[in-house]
Amino acid sequence: MPRQTMTADRIVRAAIELLDEEGLDGLNMRSLGARLGSAATAVYWHIKTKDEVVRRAADAVWAEVELPDPAATGWREAATAMATGMHAMLTRHPWLGQAFGSHLLYGRGKARLDDYALAVYERAGFTGAEADRAAATVFVFVLGSALGPAAQISLTRRLGRTGEDPEQQLADTLARSTEIALEFPRLRKRIGTTDYAAAPDSSFEFGLRAILDGFAYRLGAGA
The missing domain is CATH 1.10.357.10 (Tetracycline Repressor, domain 2)
Incomplete structure (x- = not known):
């Protein structure tokens, strides 16, 4: 099965799922990357900070x-x-x-x-x-x-x-x-x-x- 392309929208959707399950304390770039099947560095390429991830997830x-x-x-x-x-x-x-x-x-x-x-x-x-x-x-x-x-x-x-x-x-x-x-x-x-x-x-x-x-x-x- 081909790997899904990493996008900011995918990151935000995964962040919302992680936040729902673990709360703010459970969200970090490493756990988010793991949920997406990628390294944390791949997340940073699209969204630079955890605060920006939370802001985008909150707005979504x-x-x-x-x-x-x-x-x-x-x-x-x-x-x-x-x-x-x-x-x-x-x-x-x-x-x-x-x-x-x-x-x-x-x-x-x-x-x-x-x-x-x-x-x-x-x-x-x-x-x-x-x-x-x-x-x-x-x-x-x-x-x-x-x-x-x-x-x-x-x-x-x-x-x-x-x-x-x-x-x-x-x-x-x-x-x-x-x-x-x-x-x-x-x-x-x-x-x-x-x-x-x-x-x-x-x-x-x-x-x-x-x-x-x-x-x-x-x-x-x-x-």
């Missing part, structure tokens, strides 16, 4: 977010679809949320989504800086909502490297935190109905609806 995954036409669906439906798609993408690629705090990220994929968000909120009736604020509010909410699952994956990987059972370590920590929570009346009541450390079901959907309700009220359209 934004293309996974579907952006429906707000003229056809209405601004609120388009905003919901965009936010839901972003949340799903960030959950699939938990390393991306971490990369925001450790890498300089930019590119056409993210710019495409930012431009679309402005179009959605301008169609809703926001103008100028208000459209920017609306887009930023939803973006920060989605990013924050996805950080919990991302942190869980990252923590489990790190604990696994200690040689101990990460699931048992997490269970022990939850037990200790639950003991402390029992000292507080509202937390004690909640523990009786749900996992203390878990967010209630549909928290993301609830928060997104509340934000969009607020936008609609502010625009005078009613919630």
Whole structure:
């Protein structure tokens, strides 16, 4: 079977797979070259640094977010679809949320989504800086909502490297935190109905609806 030609696109696709499996700490040029069946020097020929690999991989995954036409669906439906798609993408690629705090990220994929968000909120009736604020509010909410699952994956990987059972370590920590929570009346009541450390079901959907309700009220359209 003929060997596939090394290209920047192939490197980025392989990097995304490696990042999904191993996180930011598991990505280096040697492991990336091995995944591609080549030496690290072959990767350097196309992309010069690890930081540039992360930047390109981060920008590529934004293309996974579907952006429906707000003229056809209405601004609120388009905003919901965009936010839901972003949340799903960030959950699939938990390393991306971490990369925001450790890498300089930019590119056409993210710019495409930012431009679309402005179009959605301008169609809703926001103008100028208000459209920017609306887009930023939803973006920060989605990013924050996805950080919990991302942190869980990252923590489990790190604990696994200690040689101990990460699931048992997490269970022990939850037990200790639950003991402390029992000292507080509202937390004690909640523990009786749900996992203390878990967010209630549909928290993301609830928060997104509340934000969009607020936008609609502010625009005078009613919630």
